[in-house]
Amino acid sequence: MAENKELTKKEDLILFLSDTDEREGLLGKKNRKLLSDPLTDNNPITVQVLGICSALAITVQLEPAIVMSLAVMAVMAFSNMIISMLRNLIPSRIRIIVQLVIVAALVILVDQVLRAYAYDVSKQLSVFVGLIITNCIVMGRLEAFALGNGVYKSFLDGIGNAAGYAFILILVAFFRELLGAGKLFGAQIIPDSWYEAGYSNNGLMLLSPMALITVGIIIWVQRSRNRSLIEQN
């Protein structure tokens, strides 16, 4: 009997779904919230102010922004799952290093796979794939969520936060490419007649500071719509 009890305990350690998950169903209300919250009131960029650096760097054009979002999504989903699986085994003193090793390994893997099977995309993203390692959102979610929650929930949390990141990235890239280069996905949108009439592209939009200002405007709009996000002090 005693042996049996120990076994079930051990199984609990690496069980994919915690008790509450099983009762709730795969896309129950709480799980849906994990996906939808980061898109709105708990957005990693505009509310938690994480991952700003890459939001500045790769939002000059839409296409790299989208591919970068997908790469971040893959890395976040898998790193969240792996850390969550190991959460009861990781020694707490070296947990940050363990997280870094896992994230770095996944990023290198994504980079290698892209280079072999999606060569053009990997060239377009160049350095930024490597920089996913330093994206604060990834480490932030590992620390804040994956270390304390089940594997499936962590997976949803990873997808949700990456989607929140993607949403802002794509929005910023949309405005920067449209106003800075008059293009979307590399195709000219602003008609030639506008240029002839004196319209000119705003070159400033292509520089990093304007990404920050665009993010600032998005934060402004978001907080004026949802006043509970405004800090009281």
Place this chain on the structure above:
Amino acid sequence: MDRNSNAYTFIFAVILVAVVASALAFAATQLQPAQAENVKNEKMQNILGTVGIEVSRDSAAVPFDKYIVERIALDSKGQEKTEVNAFEVDLKKELKKDVEEQSFPLYVANVEGAKYYIVPLRGKGLWDAIWGYIALKDDVNTIKGAVFDHKGETPGLGGEITQVWFKKRFDDEKVFDESGNFIGVSVAKGYQGGDNKDDNAVDAISGATITGDGVTDMISERLERYLPYFKNKTNVKVAAN
């Protein structure tokens, strides 16, 4: 076992690192052939692109053999090095050697009777290496076409040197000035020359000044190394000095 003990921490770290390292090593060796193939095909595609032959990356090998009639490796004095395979020359390694010891690969293309010299380029951008190929018509002065690529330039800024509209600016530019001195082509900020093809300059990219300067330096530094070879060609107007 106590998860906070030193022994546990140590063992955990060792196992984790061993597992991760072997997984990555396995993935890298499995993916390596596909990656090398991509790089090789892209090199052929780029070389063909400079003489106006657009092919997809996967189907570059056949037209490459058809149009590129000679692949020569030169030494710094312009003499052919017969023992070196020009296509295999890695400029990254060559640039670390002294000029006297470097091999300078040169491709000669024959497209419908017209002869072109294609020179591989390599230099430094803002963040990392930039490289490319430049094709000269058989007066060794007029540029037929150029392609550029980079390792780590900022997408949307310096990374734009790979774009068609940027490389088109080099078409028909001259690398010698009117008195026959070698200049190269400079990527000029605030360029006002319009379509002038004789001023040895093209318009730069906004926000990519340092990458543009890198392109300028790369073209003049690399092309200059081939002057001894071109001087032996009778139809080239190379200055007397």
